[in-house]
Structures are given as C-alpha cells and as structure tokens.
Amino acid sequence: MEAKSEGPVLAQRGIVDLVNIVAALPEAERERFDRLFRVVSTVGELDPPEHMYRWIERYFGSVEAVLRQKVVKVTNRLTLEETLFNDIRARRPLEARIPAELADEIAKTAPDPFCEPELNTPADPFGRIRGEHTITASNIAKYDGLHGVVIFDEHDPLAFTEALVVDAVRVARRWFEAAHQIDPSAVYPFFMWNCLWKSGASIPHGHAQVSLTRGAHYGKVESTRRATLVYREEYGTEYFDDLFLAHQSLGLASEVGSVRVMANLVPLKEKEVVLTAKAVDDNLARVAYQALRCLVERLNVVSFNLVIWMPPLVDTNEDWSGMPVVVRLVDRGDPLNRTSDFGAMELYAASVVSSDPFRVAEVLWEDLDVR
Template sequence: MEFVKLIKKTELLSPPDFKPEIQEIEYRRDPLTGSTCVINIKRAERAKQAQRIADVSSEVIKETKKGCIFCPEQIREETSKFTSNIHPEGRIERGECIVFPNLFPFAEHHAVATFNNAHFLDLNQFNSQMIVDNMLACQEWMFAVHNSNSEALYPIYMWNHMPPSGASIVHPHVQALVREAPTAAQERLLSKSKEYFESRGQNYWEELIETEKEISERFISENDSLAVIASYAPRGFREIQFIFQEASSFTDLNTKQISDFSAAIKKVLQGYKKMGVGSFNLITFSGPIGKKLDYYSLNAKIISRPFPQGVYTNDTGTFERLQDEWVIEFLPEDVAEKMRESLST
C-alpha cells in the first residue's frame, strides 16, 4: 500500500508590503483508486467575503418550519406512501423515524427517512438512539425492496444535513436508495478492491486499517465493529472514513454494528460542531445485499460543507465539478488529531 504525495512550492509577493511568501501545494493520490486531490492549508485562512456566522439563525428555523412537510403536523398527510408490496401500511416507522418514498427520486428505489419530530437539530443534538432507529428503519425498507425485486442489490445510506450539503429541507432526514447497478464510484471501489485482493491476497480495507494504525497520523479510533480514519487523499473538507471490520454491505450490519456506527457518527458530529461546522454529507459505499464479499469491506465517508447562511462561499468549484480534482484546505493529519479527542470520550 502506497501513500503517494508530491509537495511543490509556489512563491508570490503578498500584500500589503509585497514581501516574498512561499506556500506549499501538496498533491496526494488515493492508495486504492488513484483519485487525486490538492491540499493548500493556507486557503483556510482566506478572507472569504461571506463570513461564517456562529449559529444557524432562529429566523431561518422559524421560517422553514412553516409548512414543513416532515414536521409531525404534516408528515402523515403530505408525504407519499410505498405500494403494498413494500409495506402494507405505506410507511415504515421506528421510534420517531418515518420512512416514505422520495417524491422526486433519482433511483428506481429511493426513500426518505426522518430522525424525529424536531424540525431542526444542530450537529451536537443528534443522539445515538435516533441514528440507530433511522438506520434500522432504512435497513427494513432495503430488505423489503430487495425481497420484492431481487435485482435491487446496491443499497446506499445518504445523509445531507442543511442546504449547503444539497439538502432541500432543513428538517433532519436521510435518503436511502437501492439500485440495480452500483454507482460509478461504488463500481470502482469494488473492482479495485477485487484487483487488490487477487494480486496481493489481502483485503485492502483490512490492510488500510492496520497500516493507518501503525502510522498513527490519520487513525482516530477503532472497536469490534469499525475503524475511524481521516482519509489520506480526501475529496471533501475534514473527510473521515468509517471502515467496517466484518461487513461488506450496509444490510449486513447487525444491531451491535449499527449501534457502534451511530455512536461513532454522533461523536464525529460533536467534533465537527467544535470545529464550527454546520452542514455535512455522509454516504455509505456498500457491496451488494446478501453477498458477503471477502475482498471488500463496507465503508462510509463524512465531509463538512460550508456553514449555512444567506450567502456563502461554496467549497467546490470548477476543479471539483469538471476536472475531478479535489482542492482541500485541511490536512487529514490535523483533522485526525482534532477528532481523536471527540472520539475518545
């Protein structure tokens, strides 16, 4: 396993006195996929014209609550229902979580799952139980979909929190998908992991955990269920990976593994909150339902997104959208150091 990096220096004369300043530009390559990113930590110091505010304004919460279809007053009247082959009652409920079909799907099987009745939850307000209920309810829906269509094989658990992450609704919720074909990224991870296994005789993900633990620059924590590591070559700010020890699909996860995953997410969100984060994306990269793969381990990534406010500086531009080159402002090693504290409690 190789962690390839190339450091270049760039010199400029910076105002106000135009003295020479040298900045480091670090190019990194993902050890499995070869996906590249470029890191300049000085970019985090940019005086962004849209300045971050400390908290989401209560005005925004109040305004978006009016007519929110995920709030308890409307959810049962305003959201759609599954057909009876998926669920006899049309929606799956567990605790305060409700799972129902996405009204505007981008997959043949695409659901939405709320966490609870609260219209807004800040990052430090999610507790493990809400996440557990949400994940188990999504799993129940995934199994129901798979039972009704055996070709629906690739589950995705996806969580966009607050509008800068792509979420159109403030009320906390996740999306669950089951596709007949994997996404391009998922397909690449599966095929590269298989190649790795065939040429080296080892599961890449198990080796990654061992190697990262040994180096201990990006390793954050580990238990029987999963390891938490800051990604070597991130595709998002403050990117953290969750890698499972004994599962290759999201639907393989048992109650204990889901409980450990939820606890780890809760702690990462608390760590993000301390770093001033107010929006994030989390997504799983899952093998197929019902097929345990020895060359692949279920993994998930979480990244921070710009703070929710009226006008903000987006964290992705043309390089990310059109060149597939990820410009990053934070060193993974610094993210790991800050996050270790939150995960150790």
Template sequence: MFFKDQLLSKIEKLDTATREKFTRIYKINISHGKLLIPDSMISWVKSNFGDVGSVEHQEFVKIFNRITGEGSIFNELRTKRPVIVDQSLGGAKEEVEKCFGDYFANPKTSTPEDVFGRIKGKYCITASNIAKYDGFSGLIIFNDHNPLNFNAEKIADYLEVASLYFKKAHEVNPDAIYPFFAWNALWRAGASIIHGHAQVVLTEGMAYSKIDMLRRQVLDYENLHLSNYFDDIFAVHKALGLGMEYGKTRIMVKLTPIKNNEILIVGRDYGQELAKSISKVLTALKNNLGVQSFNLVIYLPPLAKTEENWSHIPYIVRIVDRGNLGNKTADIGSMELYAQSIVESNPYKAMEALRN
C-alpha cells in the first residue's frame, strides 16, 4: 500500500480530539501531475519504473506543519529514478576499513586538545576541533574506527562524555550555556574524517537560530492552545501509526521530515534511556532499511538560567538517512534548501522497521 493510502485511511479513523490536534498542527494536500511518454521511451520507463501508467499519472502528498513551518512532499515514484552510482565503491564496511589509521586513530598525538584538557570515556575521548565553528567546538572521537559499530552502551558513553565536555567548557566560560550535539556518520552526512566521531558545541548569547526558533514556536503554540506541543504531535503520530513509546522516550517517524526516514525522539531524561532509544533507531535504520550514513543531532536545555523560557522543551533527537554511500547524486538540492523537502521514503516502512 502506498503512503497516501495508508495515511488517509488512518486520518479517517482519528477520534475527535486527535483530529483537532492534527488539523491545527498539520495541513495535508493531495495533488496530481501528468505527462506523456513517447514511444521511444517506453522500454526505458518500464525498465526503470516498471509501469508507464504510474509515470504518466503521478500523485503527490504535501504535508505542512503550521507551527514549525516544516513541510514535505512525498512521491514514492522518485525512489525508482536513476541516480549516478560510483561502482568502484564496495560496501560500507569495506570502504570504511580502507581508511583505517586516519588522524583520529591516535587522537592524543594527532588532534589538539581543549584548554581544559581531554575527557576520556570507556569508548571515546575528546579533542578540540582544529577548524572551529564556535568558541567551544569539540570532538568526541570513538574508539571504534567504523562509526556504524554502535550499541546502547557505547552511545550512553558518548552522551556522558558530551555532558562532561559541556560542564568543563561552561566552567571556563560561564557565559557559554547553550549545548549542541551532532553526529555526522560518514561522507554522505558531511563527515570529513571517516573514523567515528561526534561534535559537541557550547555557544553563548543565544541558542543556535533553528533551535531557538523551535523553542519560540512551541511556546507560542502552548500559550495559544494551552496544550503541550510535543504531547500533541506524539498523540497524532501514534494515532496515525507513526509513533511509539520506548522506555521513557517517545519515538516518531516524522510527518514532515527534512529528508528520507527522519526519526524524532523526545524525552525528559538524558543518559541511558535516551541512549537506548537512539541505539534502537539507528540499529533499525541500519539493519532493516540498509541505512549507511546519517545525521543525528540532540537539542539540550541551557546549562544555566536564561531570560527566555525553556521549560516546555524536552531533550530532542533528530535522525535522518543520508542515502547510499555510492550515490554521486546529492540528496539535498534547491527544493530542500529554499522551498520544501522532497521525500522518497515511506514513513510507514520506517515505522515497520522500528517495530521489528
């Protein structure tokens, strides 16, 4: 069953309270596109797409989040479009192993350290980012060369070391209070070094613009509707078959993903519970959907009191699939940067992967 059919069927069955939440947060539109295939292309179309009719008559599901301004356009036919693939590349494991012994293999001698020194965990160690993008811009370098060799215990250690990094940086500069955690897994996700690592940043003045924008949007929603935004979107996602509780966290396959297979995790506890949920999602994406590269970020509350209100913001994890490592075609283009994201994945297949 196509995403459109699954989604509309679920929407029809929403109870009154959940339907009210859905309509005040989301807007959905189904549109159509037609084209004519010349006889000279029929063989090629059948070879690549399987069916001429589905190419000549296409359907688009457009979903818009009225609160955050996020929007996505779903067209599953695009999953079949031809892309340029580097045939010289092997599997993820083989390509990663080729780069064993890079700069991060010996971090104590091949990377700079922060002014407060290094923090060593059981499965990682910190370094200072040599080309910083903020005052405190550090690295968590994994013991594992392959960033896809993760589990809940290792991820919990990365998060603990990140927390200690933020604390140490804040002690050096008490004005630096806004933490940010990012993990770009392999080159499709923007990693310049193959060896497994994450980035930790502590900024001052205000949280990064997109994070603070979300904070303000959610606060406006709660003031207007006297209802918690994250409770409401979880209620909607769960009712639509795209949300589940896992331990003390909530996991959602986003209705308005920035790109394919975007997963949202929210929770009030930082540490083991969050690590378990992150590990569950990443394992499902890797093992069940064949994800080889991903971006993962964590939005965290400030380390000190602020003038602005953060009480309504939980720990937020966003994870997105960045595609096949061999693809030479970029997955993000002008539409994603300046208009609305085009999504080729089916959220229900991602949800099925999470449940298995």
C-alpha cells in the first residue's frame, strides 16, 4: 500500500517509556490521561548460570539484555482492561515475516463446504442474503438463536479486497434486518471475523459471522456501554471522546475521514487497533480494510480477530448516546505455531503483550490517510 501521510510524529518513543511520556504532556492532557489510565513500572532481575549464556545470546542478543527487564503495566481505570509490556519484548522490531508454507496449507484445505455454500451449508429461515462477493448461510452449530455466516467468494482468507470487506459489511447489515423481521425482540447485532486457526476459525475459507441477540447486548458490549454512563456522570464528558484524545496526545490516534483510529494502549493481545465511528457504513468498512491490510502486509498479521460492536437496531430503554460503533481487530499469531497466544494470565488476570503500540501506530500512520 502506498504511503499517504506521515501522521503524528512519534519520535521513537516507546511503551516502556510511558511514565515519562505522560509526565511531559501539557497539564490538561496529562489530567485527562490520568483519569483514564494508571501506569505502573517495575524492574525484574535474574541471575542466569553461565551454561545459559549462549542460549540467551541467541534469542535475546546479549546476556546483559535480560539481567534487568523493565515491565510496564497499563490499566484502563474505567473498564479495567489491563496489559503488561516487557522491555526486551516491546523493543523488538515489528518485522513482516509471513510463513512461506502458509499458502500451501491454506490451498490444501480446498474444497471445503464454503466453496459451494448453496449445496453444503444450511440457509436461515428467511433464506440467504447475496452480495457481490459474499453470501450468507445459517451457522450449523449456533451460539445464539439468530446466528449466521457471511461466506466470502474467495477461499484464501488472506486474499480479501476492499470491495469484499465492504460487501461483507453490507450483507451483514441486510442479514440483521432480515433476522429482526422474523424475531422483532432480537435487536442487538454483532459482527465477528475470525481468520485462520489461531483465531478460532474451524474452517479456513474466508468468512465472517453475524448474530442478533435479545434481552440485552452481549456482556462485554453492555459492560462498556455502562462504563460510558459512569464516566459521563463523573466527569461531564464522553468516555470515547476522551479515550481518543488521550491516545491522540501520545501520537497513538488519528482520524481517517470520519473514522477515529487508535493503536490501543491496553491491547487484548498483539497489535490491537480500535476504530470508532458514528455508523456502520461503507466508509467504516473501507477504513477497517485499510487498517487490516496494513497489519497483514506490514506487521506480519496472518491470523486475526475483528469484531464490530453496534448499537441496537431499534430504540431500547438503555442509553446508547455515548456508544459509537466500535471495531476492534487484533493479531492472533502464526497459525503454524502450536503454542497458543492465550494462557491463564490472559484468561484470568491481565494481557501480556510483546508488540509496542507506538510501533504499531508508526506503521499505521505511514499507510492510512490520517489527519
């Protein structure tokens, strides 16, 4: 992708220097940051036996590099999302290194049921929604009453184009409306795209999933909505506005047209990017595509999760005025590596992340048309 703008100047700052970076902000920006985030740093020390020296030098460059390791813990005070960054991990360059054998592994999975969806997948009660590059099916193993699949024409899940992503979002919106017609009490939409095995995709063929739930939105979405109300009550401003401005103060956020883009300070896992917008439309889909394509082509992302949090389709008793549409996309690692990127820490404590949000932002601003 051709570079369009240099974006905010990051001046080689890094996440392990966050305490000093925040301290240098103007007072108003520092106060806003501090009401959103808590930053704690510590140093871990170790004393390796001489027998380990060669192994350490091979993997970390030098023995000295591991003797004292700075660890920074960033916590979102409102949502309690929390991430731990290690100095020797965060300072590594983010190199593009897509496994050469991955294309062969993907090719071996064809044909699969999604290659001929009208023959090998069930339809929803209201039939199928067809787009220019995608078609829907009913998910055969449902996690909600209304749960469908948006199947891409292209088998290779990494060969997605801007036109395909825009079409998938359009088809998803039509699916939500059709599903709502057969169950008017189902009003809370959710879009999810898992790419390749590490992400939880059971079928490699490119596809996204859609669901429409009733009663209340899914727990993580509803929890965030409630947090925005608490923040507004306490500070008199909107949480997502301040979240964007806090990231922007550090060079970690910018606008692409009407879409706000952030390299998340508390990423769930590697290289998480968050987009917010006023509506689920073609513009948002295009920016999501651009961000995702940047991660794939520039930052070695081959397996990923992408979700879109949306407000209800109709008015409800809840206050959604502070909740924009939110897109979250995150790297899930090398699908050919058998080691999982999620462990007990991520499940029950806090995320442990190697990638530096400042480096992620640096690459994003080189590729996106930011302002």
